[in-house]
Amino acid sequence: MASFIVSLTYTAPVEKVDALLEDHVAWLRAGYANGHFLGWGRKVPRSGGIILARGESREAVAALAATDPFVAGGVATVEVIEWAHGYLDDSIAGLAG
Incomplete structure (x- = not known):
């Protein structure tokens, strides 16, 4: 498994983002x-x-x-960055997969 940074950028006012926040958090927890x-x-x-x-x-x-839901709902764009870590502290070693 590879490691990734998924960067979301809001494209709508925060009020519209907040309207989808509960669904977004449920999506994060499922992930x-x-x-x-x-x-x-x-x-x-x-x-x-x-x-x-x-x-x-x-x-x-x-x-x-x-x-x-933020992306599908049109309130954010997404960039997926593959990250080839060279060193990880023991506290975040789980990122290595």
């Missing part, structure tokens, strides 16, 4: 339960979010990211 996501959080300032993900390929992670 965690299925072993795809390792962590997530908001960008500061609040302009989007970051998801740390694992997957077989960039294409597979991009296809999963396209199902995010």
Whole structure:
């Protein structure tokens, strides 16, 4: 499994983003339960979010990211970045898969 950074950027006012927040969080939790996501959080300032993900390929992670309610709902765009880590502290070693 490869490691990925999924970067979401809001394209709509935060009020529209917040209208989809409950569905987005449910989607994140399902992705965690299925072993795809390792962590997530908001960008500061609040302009989007970051998801740390694992997957077989960039294409597979991009296809999963396209199902995010924020993306499918048209309030965010997504960029999937494959990350070839060279070193991981023991506290985040799980990112290595």
